[in-house]
Amino acid sequence: MQAKVLKVHPQDDVIVALTDLKKGETIIFENETYLLQDHVAAKHKFAAKDFAVGDLVTMYGVLVGKAMQPIPRGGLISTANLKHAASEYSSRTKQYTWTPPDVSKWQNRTFNGYLRSDGKVGTANYWLFVPTVFCENRNLDIIKDALTKELGYGKSQKYQTQARQLVELYQQSKSAEVIAQTDFKLYTEQFETKRVFENIDGIKFLTHQGGCGGTRQDSEILSKLLVGYMDHPNVAGVTILSLGCQHLQFDQMQQHIRERNPNFDKPVYFFEQQSSQSEEQLLGDAIKQTFVGLIEANKQIRQPAPLSKLVLGVKCGGSDGFSGISANPALGYAADLVVALGGSVLLAEFPELNGVEQELVDRSVDDETANKFIRLMKGYSAQAQAVGSGFDANPSPGNIKDGLITDAIKSAGAAKKGGTAPVVDVLDYTEPVRKPGLSLVCTPGNDVEATTGKAGSGANVIVFTTGLGTPTGNPVCPVVKISTNTKLAQRMADIIDLDTGDIITGEATIESKGEEILEFCLKVASGEIIPKAVQLGQDDFIPWKRGVSL
Known part of the structure; x- marks a missing residue:
């Protein structure tokens, strides 16, 4: 049977409802009896003791708030009676000792990833398009439209299909009321999705609103971030589009690449619009050169890698x-x-x-x-x-x-x-x-x-x-x-x-x-x-x- 409540930490003076609890209900927990003064919805908390105004409230074993009104034992903890409060902090106060969990069952395990020359391991294999400035976002959108479906990375067409059906009804002079009441079944329109490059997981486009018009610090931080993505183990190669006059210059990115990874050796293709003969030439050259790069990147295959190569982000x-x-x-x-x-x-x-x-x-x-x-x-x-x-x-x-x-x-x-x-x-x-x-x-x-x-x-x-x-x-x-x-x-x-x-x-x-x-x-x-x-x-x-x- 599911428990109704939980105290997260022994020192806590609030109790969490794991299911909806009713006002007047009696809760017996850890040999204590609580008469609920309010309805307490699942996920919310009630007081494990009487709180006076100014009393500190603890959960997870740490200070989490200060009572702004009297809160009776069994009363709901809410924004009406609790205000944020947190403990102060300073330099280290003790030496930390950690006992790792038993990992013997994974000791000889591997995963199949993309082994890069600098020792990192990718869990995917992407080609990356990067604009140095927001002015190039539209050009990236054009390239995306040109490449993704043709190379087998197109997504479901069900919403396009629905839009087509709506247009057809409108052209048949159907009223807004009829269209609004029509039940559309969202199905995926079939089209060839087989990848041209079996070992390339996709082509990705890092459109953004920076690179110029802000502070120089903004451009520098953006450069370092974009370089972080270029250097990412899941990226096989990069195509960069630049306008030319923006704050974020390609030589700045090259400097940040050298600083971050002196062994960086991925193919990087750079195209500057203000140095090209036309937009058509810029986009055509970028597409052609990228396609050639994809041919080489497709030669990379997954290989066994130790679990020590995992870099887990938690969010x-x-x-x-x-x-x-x-x-x-x-x-x-x-x-x-x-x-x-x-x-x-x-x-x-x-x-x-x-x-x-x-x-x-x-x-x-x-x-x-x-x-x-x-x-x-x-x-x-x-x-x-x-x-x-x-x-x-x-x-x-x-x-x-x-x-x-x-x-x-x-x-x-x-x-x-x-x-x-x-x-x-x-x-x-x-x-x-x-x-x-x-x-x-x-x-x-x-x-x-x-x-x-x-x-x-x-x-x-x-x-x-x-x-x-x-x-x-x-x-x-x-x-x-x-x-x-x-x-x-x-x-x-x-x-x-x-x-x-x-x-x-x-x-x-x-x-x-x-x-x-x-x-x-x-x-x-x-x-x-x-x-x-x-x-x-x-x-x-x-x-x-x-x-x-x-």
Whole structure:
């Protein structure tokens, strides 16, 4: 039988409802009796004791809020009576000791990836088109239209088919009322989708709104991010389109390539519009040269690689009150398995580490690592506060509606997806992963900006947990979607890959789901499973301009 409630940490003074609870209901939990003073919806919390105004509230074993009104034992915890509060943090206070999980069953396992000359391993094989400036986005759109379907990377035509049917009804002089009431069956129009290049997983286009018109710092950061994607192990080659007069110049990108990876040897084709005879020549030459490059890139095949070559990005978005109880801890266990196997894990979203900073500081392997995290975190927080939008403004209306009523509650649950391993490195935005183990990456919490940044730092698989559902993906890095609850997995089955709702019902454990997540990631890394985000073409790419974004 499913338990009705849960206390996440022994020190907590709030209790989580795992199912809807009614006002007046008596809950017996851990030899304590609670008479509910309010209706408590699943994912929300009630008080385990009486709180007076100003009393501090603990969940996940950390400070998550301050009572703004008296809250009786058994009363609903809500935005009406609780305000965000988080503990202060400073330098390391202790030496961290970690006991890795048992990974003997994976010790001799491999995955089939693309082995690059610099020692990195790709989980996919893409050709990348990059504009140095937004002025070239339209030209990339033309190239995309010309190449994707012809090379066998076209997507479903069902919506085009529906649009055609609508036009036909209109041309038959059907009224708006008749058209609105017509039931269209969305079917996929059949066309040849066999790849011309069997070993090329796709052609990706990093359109963006930068490169000129902003600050020089914006262009420099964009350059480093684009170079991170060019250097990504899932990328076989790159075609760059430039206008010519913009801030972001090709020689700047070349410098950043040399700084990031002195052994970079991928083919890079550069075309500048203001130096060409015509737009027609520019596009024609870019298409022809890229096609020649694809012929060579297609010669690369998947080969066995050790699990130490996995770089796992962990992300949550559209989070709910179950995120920190089911999907995130399960993903955290999978992350610990990857670290124990010699792989790398990237935990980002600095606004969603608010309140657990001291834990991460104390888990840092040395003072230098800890101090870099403190410097980046405090700088980010100060920047947000300077414009009147501190980290406490992070939870979205959807988060709050589904139980994440303060940023500290959201953050304490979000941090669980990083597991328990020591923090071996801290990376500023666009910095590449350098060490095996758990690294922190400075990004916003914003789903696409964070995912974009993680891939830019070198993640070759990203696992994304969600309680409300989100269509976020990435152009070059496969994104695996995990639901925190079974209702979501059933309702949005078209975007969810795995469900951890059985942790809530008691049918599975965090450890068993963590192992399932790792096994799924190995199949994704080998190309045996294509995640839903990749199937749906969710190629989201939004560079962070280092402004205030939560």
